[in-house]
Amino acid sequence: MSGPLVGVVLVSHSAQVATAVADLAAGLTGGGGDVPVAPAGGGPDGGLGTSSDLIAAAARSVDRGAGVAVLADLGSAVLTVKALLADDELPSGARLVDAPFLEGAVAAVVTASTGADLDAVAAAAADAYTYRKT
């Protein structure tokens, strides 16, 4: 591994969903387990919702200097990430990735584990939209 790995933040309305998807993505990555992945799930009161503080802390915690791919599930999760980015409250290399949450998370973490840059990680996550199931 030459340089630092891209970090991945998983923002869900549910703390359990964010944590479980992070575990799943890391688990499916096999040997590349050193990708920094952080869940940011649930609202400020711990219930369903979105917490900007959790998102900002998660992004800082996975920032190794190679950029941070942020994936979000729905509505306020997406809007909160956008609002944080618009006001420079996430690490400078952080980017909201347009991707399906679970499939995109797996693609992002697997790709990041190869040492790929943020563009490649984001492209792989977005490409998960094209995976048809029927």
Next chain:
Amino acid sequence: MNATPDPEAPVDAAFLRRWLDTAASVMEREASRLTELDSPIGDADHGTNMRRGFLAARTAVEQEPPQTPGGVLVLVGRTLISTVGGASGPLYGTLLRRAGKDLGEEQAVPAARLRDGLRAGVDGVAALGGAVPGDKTMLDALLPALDALTGALDAGGGAADALAAAAAAADEGAKATIPLRARKGRASYLGERSIGHQDPGATSSALLIAALADTAREDG
């Protein structure tokens, strides 16, 4: 900081702190109605979220009162983003933060300048959420309010009258969301079934504009 308000520039930090007090009380009083509106077409948390956000904003402003109107709006916006927990957090947070940044460091501004700030904020909301008029969102109350405010000020009206006109237009705009089909947010998944319900976000927007009008009226 309690100098006699300049009638030409009535909007200062104290004005917006009084607005925030009123807004927080209104959100406390109206929380159950907002949540009720949010039950058939949303996730039944709008009232709870707005109450939590505005009470937190009031506390934040009381603890370290900003000295400019822009400073008050920026702090309220930032607090809403971090405490609301639903989509209204980043949306209202962006509205108020953009408005506050637009006002910059000015100490006291005329109503027309506040209108310009709010216009910048509403543009920020539209860009963030991607909604257009008629999508059954807060924009359906905010845009008519801005237009009414502009019309009244252009016609030579004072701040209190212009804000009262804005409040009336916002309320009408909120009520006019009833027959609309939602095209944004969770309500949009309901398609036709979102018709017949007043949009909770448009309703809370109208309440916030009404709080501005009440604050100006009490000053007058």
